[in-house]
Amino acid sequence: MAIETLIWFVPAPPLLAFFLILLFTNRNKALSHTIAVGAALLSFTGSMIVFWQALCVEELGKYPFESSINWLPVAKGWLAVGVLIDPLSATTLFFVGWTVLMIFIYSVGYNNYGQPAGDHDKPGLQPHGATAADEYGHTHHVPSIEPMYSRFFAFIGLFAFGMYLLVVSNNLLTVFVGWEIMGLCSYLLIGFWYAKPSARAAAIKAFITTRVGDVFMLLGIVYLYSATGTLNFRTIFSEEILRRLVETPAGFLGLSTAGLISILLFIGTVGKSAQWPLHVWLPDAMEGPTPVSAMIHAAAMVSAGVYAALRMFPLLNAEWQGHGLTPAMTVIAFIGAFTALFAAVIAVAQNDIKRVLAYSTISQLGYMIAAVGIGAYVAAAFHLVMHAFFKALLFLGSGSVIHGVEHGVLHTGEHDVDPQNMFNMGGLKDKMPVTFWTFLIGGFALSGFPLITAGFWSKDEILADAFGHGHLAVFSTLALAALLTAFYTMRQITLTFLGKPRTESAKHAQETTWTMTLPLVVLAVFSVVAGWSGIPKHFPLLGMFSSNWFHEFVGGTLLERPETVEFSFIPLLTSLVVALGGLFLGWLVYRNVPAGAEDPLKRPLGMLYTWMHNKFYFDQLYDFLFVRPVIWFAEVFTFLWMDRGLIDGILHAIAHFTGVLGSFFRQGIDAPIINGFGDLVGDSTKKAGQSLRVIQTGQVQQYMIAALIFVFGTLIFFLYSLP
C-alpha cells in the first residue's frame, strides 16, 4: 500500500469502533472493549508505520507525504481536503499513537472490567462497589464495573478519531472538524457521570468556554480563506501568499492581515489549550473519569491547541524580522508566560490530586505557548511531545492512586473520606510500588529533574531559547514557574506516597490490576528516554554523544531551519537550581504532615493562600461578569420584559383589539342589519301566510266557486280586451 493511502486510513478504525459499539455491541462489554482497543491498536500500528516511513525520507520537510481529494465544490473549482505528514505531524502522530493506545488499555482496568455489577449502581453515576463472597463464605466490598462500560469506549473511540484526524490533516478545515469532534467528546466524557450535578455543570462549562475560543478560530479560518482562497497549509505558507498577507493591512488596531488572522486563530488555541483567561474549564473537567482527563489533558485536546499553534507558526511569525516581536507574537508570549506562572501558583494550594495536575497542565501548556510566542518553534514542539508522555503518565498514575484509595474506602467503609484529597493519603509507596515509581518518574519529568528525565531537556531548551534570544521577562517568568512546578510536584508526591498513612483507607490501599499498571510502565519509559532525542549538541559532555535528532528532524518542517541558540550556562544553571531547589523545598515542607493537619503553607502565606486555594476567584469573577448577567438577561430581560411584557403584550393587545372589533361588528352590523333583514323576511312571510290561510277552507265546493269566478273573469277579460 502506498504510504499516502495508509495515512488516510490511520484515523478510521476508532471511528468505526465508535459506530460498531454504539449500534451493535453496546450490551456486550467484553466485545466492546475488544473492538475499541483493537481499533486503537490498528491506528497505532498505522501511525508507527507512517512514522517509520517518515524517518526514512531525507528532507521530509521539503518533500512531505501529501495527498488530497476534492471535497466541496466552491465558487472557483473545488475545496480540497487531504492528509499531510511532515516532521511535525509525524512526531505528533508518534506520541498520539502511543498515549492513545495506553489510555485505551488503561480504561479497561480503570472501569473495573472483570468485577461484579454494583449493588446499587445506576447509569450516570460512578460505580459504588459491590458485595462479593469469597470461597470461605466471607463477604467483601469490592469495586464494581462501570454501568455504562461500552458507551465509555465508544466515546473515547470518537475522541481518538478526532485527534488523529486533526493530526493528519493538510488543511485548516479538517483540522477544525477534528477540533470540534474533540470538543463534543470532551463534553460527553466530562459529563459522563451525568447524574452528578457537578459533572453536568463541568461539561457545560468546558463546552461553552472552549466554544468562545472556537468561534474566534472559525472567524480566523474564514478570514484566512477569504484573504487567500485556500486552506491548505503548504499553499498558505508559500512565500508569496505570506508576503501578501503581511503587506495587506487589516484595518484594525494597525495590524496586518497576517497579524489579525494569527490572533484570531490563537484565541482558538487559548480556548482549547486552556490558557488564561479561558483556563477555567480545565480544572472542572476533572469531574470526568481519569482516562478522560489523561485523554483531554495529555494526548488529545490540549495538545491539539498547541499543535494548531505550531501548525500555523509560519503565519504567526510571518512578519518577524528576527529581532523584537510582532504584535501577534507579543500577545502569544505574554499569555503563555503569564499562564505558566499563574497556573503554577494556583496548583501549589490545591488539595485534590487531579486538580493539581490540571493546573500543572495549564502551566506547562503556557510554557509551550510562550515558546511559540518567542519563536522557539522546535522547543515548543519538543516540550509538547515530552509533556504528552509524562502528563498522560501522571494522570493515569493519579487515577491508579484514586482507585487504590477507593479500594481502601470500600474495605474500611469510611465513606466520608474523599479518595482524591491528597491529605487523606500518605505512605502509599509500599502499598502501590508500581504506581509510586512510575508516578515518581512522571513527577520528576514534570519538574525537570536534571539530565535523566525528558522534561529537563525540553524545559531547558525553552529556557535557553528565551534567554538566548534576549527575552529576559519571559525567561524569568518561566524560571519562576519552573520553581513552583517542582515545588508542587514534590508536594504531591510527598503527600501521596511518602510519610505515614493519614487515614485507614490509605492504609488499606491496594495496587491496581495489570491493565492499569502496564500503561504506566510504558509511559514511564518514554518519560525518560524520549528526552534523549533532543539533547543539544553544545551541552557539556553529553552533547558529544548527541546528534540532537529532534531539532534536526522537526526543525526541518519550516522553510528556514531554525538555528540552535548558543550554549550558555545561565539558563542551564537556572533550570538546575529551580528544579532541584523546588523538589527539595517541596519535600522539606511536606515531609511530616500529620493526619488532620492543615496545609503548612496556610499560616505563613495568610491571605495569599486563601486566594490561591480559591483559584484567585476567577470562577466567581466570571460568574459575576458573564454567567449572572446572562442568566439575568435570560430570566428578566428576555423572559419577563421581552417575552412576557413586549411580545405577550403585543399579542394581548391584538387579541383585545380583535375582540372589540368583533363585538362592534356583532352589535352594529350583524345583529341589526343582517339578522334584522333575515327576521323581517321570515316575519313577513309568516304574517302573509297567517292572513292568507283563511282562504284554505278545505271545502271543495268553495274552491270550485273560486275557480269558476277566475275562469269567468278571465273569459270576460279576454272577450272584452281582444279586438
Next chain:
Amino acid sequence: MIPLSWYLILAAALFCLGLFGVLARKNAVAILMGIELMLNAVIINLIAFWRYLKPDQVNALVFALIVFAVSAAEVAVGLALVISIYRRRGTVAADEIDLMKW
C-alpha cells in the same frame, strides 16, 4: 232541419244544470253526477259541431269517445274515494269533509 243553435242551447242548459249540481248539492255522489252532466253537455256540443260543420272528418267522434272513457274512469275513481271517505267518517256530505282546512 233543426238548427245548430238549439243543440247548443240544450248543451248550455245541461252544463248549467250540472254546474249548479256540483256547486249546490251537499252529497258527494250528487256532485259527481253533476260533473257527469257537464261532461255530457260538452259531448253534445262536440257532436253538434261535428254534424253541422265538418261531417266528413272523424276527429270529433274520436274525441267524444275519449271523453266518455275519461269520464267513466273519473267516476270510478271518484266513487271509490267517496266510499272510502264514507267508511272513515260516516258521511258523504261535502261540507263536512274539510281535512284540508288550515
